[in-house]
Amino acid sequence: MDQINLKEIKAISYEKAEIKKGYTDHSLRINLDESDIIINPITEKIKDKFIGGKGYDLWMMWNAVSGDTKWNDPENAICISSGPLGGTPGYPGGGKSIVTSISPLTGIPIDSNVGGYFGPYKKFSGFDVIQIDGKAKQDCIIFIDGIENKIQIFEASNLPQDSYELSNVLTHHFDEKKPVNVSVVSAGPGAEHTYFGCLNFSWWDAGRKRVRYKQAGRGGIGTVFADKKVKAVVARFGAVSMKTNNPADLDALKLVTKAHAKEINELDPKQNRMALVGTTHLIPIMNDHECLPVHNFKFGSHPESFLIGEEAYEHIFDKGFDGCWRGCAVACAHGVKDFSPFTGPYRGQKVFVDGPEYETVAGCGSSLGIFDPQTILEINFYCDAYGMDTISVGTSIAFVMECFENNQITLEHTDGMDLSFGNRFNTLELIHQMARGKGFGVIVGKGIRNMKEIFAKDFGADMAFMQDIGMESKGLEFSEYITKESLAQQGGYGLALKGPQHDEAWLIFLDMVHNFMPSFEDKAEALHWFPMFRTWFGLCGLCKLPWNDIVPEDNKDNAEPAKVVKHVGWYADFFSAVTGKKTDADGLIAMSEAVYNFQRVFNLKMGYGTREHDTIPYRAMGPVTEEEYESRQELYDGQLKDKYSLDISGMDTKAKTAALRQKREEQYELLTDAVYERRGWTNNGIPTVATVKRLGIDFPEVLEVLKKSGVE
């Protein structure tokens, strides 16, 4: 391709803030309306309350938007931060970025936790958090150069269209000699034309000498990015060591880093073998436990699932170190080299595919009735290159396929495409259409909540049926686990702040397999502790996988094995060593609780955040159709008889399906009551004044939002 064209429209040189104990104590704001570059200090008060990472993002966002702000208003901001512990080389999972914005799908703050080097490079360049707001008039690129201490905004033209090539071109453009110094954040054409655009965060793979990337996938932050006409944000920084973060106690940091990395190196080969298979080991496990989404979450297993699990991908993944942060011992970010797509603009070329992970295999494979690992690779490749979230893409197309098979939509609506389950060619065609902004793909790219409206209004589809089978909550598509037999995980999805993503709580096995939380109170306790602890990773700039995907050998002897208490202790030591603020396990939870409740109030500020928005489709609770009931009749009949003491002798499948539904919906409401109470919220799901006071987030503007909702 011809030379890219970058015309500088604004530049500043700055004095880089010294990093102290993991913090620069400065933020960077780029306002695209005026091409302004603004550096501000961050106060101690904000640091104490919001910690960093997602906490900083949310605070900046809160101040940027009003309750009326829509995703495509100029004041909507994209915030990217790392957190005080982010950028610690060698600490497993020690280099994540957390990205937030008001989501095009949900209208409330969305957050995404992503690998790649951008977050640490940006921090080491002098900024704990960056905020991008306004809208550029022309396509632009923002460059944060932590080596030359310079920030530039360029008007950009003649750029590659997709993220795959753009990341590569910009990496070499901004540091030809040392590409490892560069990390690029970019979207793609899919982000321009759908509501579930993702952001790709790059890093240089020194072993393979190529650019790799990970995705901030959820909620359409890439769509906001594209709407602002930002083509890329680039950070450049030089050598990184443990000292770069200037930790309070370097020796203590080395000690805890070594302990955690050593344990992973020793135990991962004996446990999930993530360094070899990533998260694809979950495919056979979920399948065997009836938790793998098949045909839009209708079924939980499929006899061909073995074709797309770890047994297949272990042999397909390219061998080599795959840490998406420097020295991460888990090294689970695998990829496939020399893949040759059979459709689309890269047809017949050799490309490198970053992935797939479990979510992509399940969402774009089994849930669509596709059991071909090569097709899943191609879907994965194009979703990333086009900048689209594989989870929303997969879950949305699965919904379309079920609607198609049930004649809710027909060939007339799909431009003649047969969208029955398993149709891999038309799945790929839909994805290309989404990226081009053409054809039926335009409608699918609006996400399930919008599709339901369009299908009902324009195509005469049955809204009640679509409400039952459309796997979205709060407007966000479900991630890829069947929750019918785990009430706790139904809450894990429905009561999650941003929508049904499993990063708040993953309780399926504890609840369904081990019956570890039999009462509502037990479940509510789990739906307090786990979301709080998982939130903490986002505050500090860390990946959660090293916490509980590899566990100490004696973990099973602990009274609460699911918490992996030894690792929680290590994280407290990690925090203490970097920041110099001594903390313990309870301290970590307290940090998160303040930010978690602040985010809930933020939802309220945006017009959501109450009980009516915490609902889930019935497909997530139980069998919608008679076919679905009959696929596990023995189980459901048993529950009606034994658990609910019903005489089902005279009942047909329809009546039994309805009876089960009534019971399960009641259970979900009782769970919701218990969780709200445990979290210190009203029965309508709003944090009480006593709760926000206890957590020290009783700022006047927070109390004002509560007051408007009748909570005083």
Add this chain to the structure above:
Amino acid sequence: MIKVDEKVVQWTKNLTIAQLLKTLDDVKFCSVVRLNGKLISSPKFKTTKIPDNSKIQLLPLVAGG
């Protein structure tokens, strides 16, 4: 003979994973094992027979996503 997490255990004909686990301590949270490299989950423990000379690894609590 079979090996369970490096420990040698007596093998018997038609031994299933469920029967094996009954003879072991501390397996309350074991819902997945690796039998000769292949993942087997608890719903299949009763029906999966262990061949002689097998290697079995007991996997810890599944943490999910």
